[in-house]
Amino acid sequence: MSWWQIFGGRGARAKVVKPAGDHIENFRAKAPVDIRQIGKIAELPVWIDVSPEVPTSTTYDGLLWEIEPMGEYLYYLAGDFPKNEKGLLRYGSANTIAEVYVSFEDDVVSVDRSEMRRWSEVALQEATESSDFIDMTVEEITTFAQQRSQEAGYARHLAMLVFKDLQGGIGYMEQADDFLPRPWVRLLWSKYTETSQGSRITKVIVRSSNPDQQFGPMHDLFKTLIDRYQSIQDYPLSGAIRM
Template sequence: MPGWIKRLLRGPSSKAKLVELPSDARANLAAHSQVNLQPKSIMEVPVALPVWFNFPAHHSKPATYDGVFWEIEPWGEYLYYLAGAFQKNEKGLLRFGTAPLEIRAERNFETDAIRARLQDGDRAHMEVRSSEPWKGMTVYDACDLLLPEAQASGNENWIGAFESVPSDVREGRSRLIFGLHSQTGEPFVEVIYERYYPISADCREPFLFEVKTQCRLPDVAVDDVVKLHEEVAVKYRDVPPTRVSGAIKM
């Protein structure tokens, strides 16, 4: 069967639209329309945390990076959940990576993005340690204890598990990463949940769903970060193959 007939039978695609912008970032920002992003709610524990988006797993019109973030090139992401005290630029856009504690739940249909992230995840899970020496420790103290051990083994980060989960990404897998921020040198902990949904009778477009929680606040307890992450991740353990549209990639 010709490819165009197959595409017609599948219906509209959830894949991102390729967009090319001039390389002058200042000119691009100047041309961007003003936005007025307001948090939907504020979480108080472990710190005050604005919640910008909180869509259910079946939602058909999630947000996209375009019109939300600046200082990051979109790669086809659909945002279902976003929390964090991000700095804003003069256009009202959130400056990506500026929140000292952030949570993102996002879905991606891009073949190249999925491949890259699954490869990263596979490599990371080969290094996962089953012990939990970080229990009861702050982010700073856990990094101070664990990073010398990782570096002695030739690794940049310490990667561990925090629950008994399958290693098969098609069932959903989680990991915990301790490291130092590449630009600021701040100690951080990142908790990642990822699940890959391959093509099946119910799912005509393969996709990857991820929940990422990163904390660079040194005095916050790692247990609190994990608890916060799990409260969000549990909402997205089983994501239906809802059609979505509107994402872009650059």
């Protein structure tokens, strides 16, 4: 057992925060912020870019709106987020997002490990690979997945990742199905690690609901983020919240 665990070092665990009231009252209680773009990648504004070699101090609190925090510590965030009146980035209203975070929440880690294992195994059984869609748009991929599912009589909307090295993690590609028919595509990768702060997942997500978004750049960015963040250093983190 490390000194961090011995001396009460569960700082990575999120603080449970009760909203001020309904969503209107909660919004009024938020302080205005001035969040500025720090760069661009694949035509996406970059908002957060922390090296995997240093601890991050960035959480969803005071940064994102339209999503409930679940104890995430952000290392990377890019996306075409509109801002609300307080200056917060509207997570649910973005068309295309690339995100890297870690979480130490026991339930989050447990559910993520179970779900990622389940769906990556299903994706392995499909006859499609993520590289099959490189030259397609999000809309074209969605049409393909829906037609394929209709012909089969059941949902067939997953694809296997074709990267030679998943860096010790697991992942898959997910496409829209008939239950949510609007165009969208999502790439997911997750890695489980035991750290001095307890069990941790590192999560990389690249998704888009822009029908005209080319999949190739998404695929390239996803692989770049996996390679960069596959081994985030074990530092004490604190300050995350969950609601």
